[in-house]
Amino acid sequence: MSAPQPPPFFKGKPDERVLYDRFGRPVTGVRISLNPSSRCNFNCIFCHSEGIFEEPEDMMTAQEIQRVTKVLTRFGVDVVKLTGGEPMLRRDVVDVVEKLGQLPLRELSMTTNGTRLVELASELKDKGLDRVNISLHSLREERFNFITKASKLDYTIKAIKRSVEVGLTPVKLNVVIMKGVNEDEVDDIIDFASELGGGEKVKVQFIELVAEGAANSSFYKTFHADLSAIEKRFKQVAIDEKVRQLHLRHQYLLPNGVWVEVVKPMHNSSFCMANNRIRITYNGQFKP
Template sequence: MLDRYNRPVNGVRISLTPSAKCNFRCIFCHMEGVYENTDTSMTPEEIERVMRVLKKFGIESVKLTGGEPMLRNDIVEIVERLHGLNFKEISMTTNGTRFPQLAKRLREAGLSRVNISLHTVDPQKFCWITGTRSVDGENRLRYTIDAIKAALDAGMETVKLNVVVMKGVNEDEIDDMINFVKAFGHDNCILQLIELVHEGEASSAEFFQKYYYNLGPVEEAIKRRAIKCVTRKLHLRRQYLLPENVWVELVRPMRNCDFCMNDSRIRITHDGKFKPCLMRDDNLVDFLTPMRSGASDEELERLFLKAVYLREPFWKPNDVRPLEEIVIDREDC
């Protein structure tokens, strides 16, 4: 289906836990690692029901996120239930700490892809970024590395390493990360470089100005090195194949109208609300309260259609980056 701006809506991103429910407390995130025991998250049955309704509208893919989705003890059941609805793709974003033990079971349950957060390969820096200060820092990094290996060994179709690039923190590690991925020797292991987003703790101007690192020049340098380039429909993201046989993808949402105009996902919060826009929280559409009050599937469909109607590009052509920041032309690589 299409929204008012003629953008297809064919993917759903579901937060399985509150943003604050995570065993890390990354400096750029949303107070992860600090959460109460009370939880208003959807049950596996409720997730299955709403996704069965959305499947009627042509939803093809599901991305599971958090917080940290692996903190849910019923994560395998959730994947199994979604797989039973015959989506083309079920993927997950995780910090990886609890992934190795369940990698094989998740793959068998129907998980096809996984994004694993790895913002540095330096053990001490890893502890600082993730808020997991410990003299055992190297072992904490090892948990994430073990998760990458487990995902590859389990036969995941794609394993992406998410790196939020920050000025003065890890912008000097990009080549190290490329070599890190190369060492795995898998074509389906992709390095994903992500610009810092102006939200959550990063919403303070001081924090953002201190750590924001424009990936424009980085993308231009990677483009020059690349031997192949493909453009994904989602956000018009480009993936570059380097001579090292490593794929690199860049995610640049800030002041990027291409990102918004090619966003085909709608988001669902952990507590059962449709979230029409990644960058906004003022137009959420609650469906869990009506569902728990006995709403029919037809009523849930109407709530979904309302959320689709509310979809609007956050960044529009008049909001694009200043000319000096636009370093990637509109031609094919």
């Protein structure tokens, strides 16, 4: 009996080709790292070797990023997320956004800690950036500094407000919940999002700590907080609920008008089944 064959690389008619991965999942999105994962001006305690500032010599240029993304758009990819490390550390980040903004994309977004956004948010919006995810792990300065090893809470708040102001919305606040550190700030962060408009302006993603990278077993045991109870509470009080197609995660609209989402560890069958993204590293390597 012959071994099962993987699905064809391309399916459909020649004029409407679709890119499929080796598991037969259609690819409609791509995550592009503008920097190595280690290049960041924060040094978050749960992350992996962040806090490195050097710019590598083998990064793709803005033109190369545009060229490879343009090819992907011919096969149905129309959602692009820019990540890092910290993508805003790239000196040519505006040029990258401008070149990608010229392509037929449904959404161009970025995940960032807010670096340089106060100064560049308006220009990035004009060049084609649709929205941003911004890390906000605490609203209390001492806790923020403990988690990120960067005394930048005031600037991060300004970056969030500026992003809302120029229309990089919905701004999604990424909040990693850590036991004994910030687990009591869930309601405070939701209230903060409400003050900025909630709805389609500011949403919140509460992220459960995963046991990877710097999160060794002792670290994980010390700081991991199971977010199941929090999600159950959201579900009980929600006035609306929907499921994201990308991750099959539930989003809950709370009575104060804020959409919230609980991000559980991605190593689960539902996440894998619905994942439709590929990844491209800062130096042009493709990863499923």
